[in-house]
Amino acid sequence: MEASHSFSIIRFFEEGGFWMLPILAAQVFSIAIIVERVYALYIRRKPMDTAFLGALEDDIKKGNLDTAVNKAKHVAGYNPIGAVVAAGAQAALNLGGREEIQGKMDEVLLVENARLQKRTVFLAMLGNVGTLLGLLGTIVGMITAFGAIATADPVQKASILAAGISEAMNATAYGLVTAIPALVGFTVLQSRAQKLFDDLNQAALRVFNTLSFHYESVPAKKVRIGK
Numbered sequence: 001m002e003a004s005h006s007f008s009i010i011r012f013f014e015e016g017g018f019w020m021l022p023i024l025a026a027q028v029f030s031i032a033i034i035v036e037r038v039y040a041l042y043i044r045r046k047p048m049d050t051a052f053l054g055a056l057e058d059d060i061k062k063g064n065l066d067t068a069v070n071k072a073k074h075v076a077g078y079n080p081i082g083a084v085v086a087a088g089a090q091a092a093l094n095l096g097g098r099e100e101i102q103g104k105m106d107e108v109l110l111v112e113n114a115r116l117q118k119r120t121v122f123l124a125m126l127g128n129v130g131t132l133l134g135l136l137g138t139i140v141g142m143i144t145a146f147g148a149i150a151t152a153d154p155v156q157k158a159s160i161l162a163a164g165i166s167e168a169m170n171a172t173a174y175g176l177v178t179a180i181p182a183l184v185g186f187t188v189l190q191s192r193a194q195k196l197f198d199d200l201n202q203a204a205l206r207v208f209n210t211l212s213f214h215y216e217s218v219p220a221k222k223v224r225i226g227k
Helices: 002-006 009-016 020-044 050-061 065-075 080-093 098-117 121-151 154-214 218-224
Strands: none
Touching (some): 020 121, 020 154, 050 065, 050 080, 050 154, 065 080, 080 098, 098 154, 121 154
C-alpha cells in the first residue's frame, strides 16, 4: 500500500510544486484530443468498403449517375468516399470532362484529408510541452532548494534539500507521465489517419478512372458530333 501511494499522482501534486498545474493542463488537453480522435478515426470512419464502391462503379457504368450521386451523398457523413464520388459524378452530370471531374474530386480529397489530420498534430506539441514543463519544474525546484539551504539552519539543511529535490523529481516524473501517452497517441493516430487517406485516394482513383472511361469531355463530344 505504501509503495502504491508513493507513485500516485496525488503525491506528485503534493510534492511537485506550482509547475504541476500547467503539466496537468497539458495532460487534460492531450487526453481530450486522443479520445476525440479515436472516436473520429476508429469508430466514425471506416476503411474502404469495397462492396459499396463496387456498387457505385456499377451505377456509373450503367449510366445511372443520379443514383450514384444519391447513394454517395447518403453515406458522405461517415464515409468520406461518398463525398468524393458525389463531387466527381456531379461534375460528370454537368458534362464536365476529365479535368473538371478530377478537379472537383481533388477539392473534396483535400477537405477530407484536413479532417482526418486535424488536431492530431497538437499531441506532439503537448507531449514536448509536458516534458519541458517537467524539466522547468526540476530546475526551479533545484534552484529553490540550493537557495534555501544557503541561509538555513545547519540542522534543517538536509530536510530542506530533500524537499527541494523531491519537488524537482516529481515535476520531471509527471511531465513524462503526460508526454509518453501523448507521443504514443500521436504516432498511432497519425498512422490511422494515413491509412484512411490512402484508402480514400485509392477509392477516388478507381471512381475517377470509371468516370473518365464512360464519360467523354465536352471538347471530345463536340468533335464527335461535328460541332
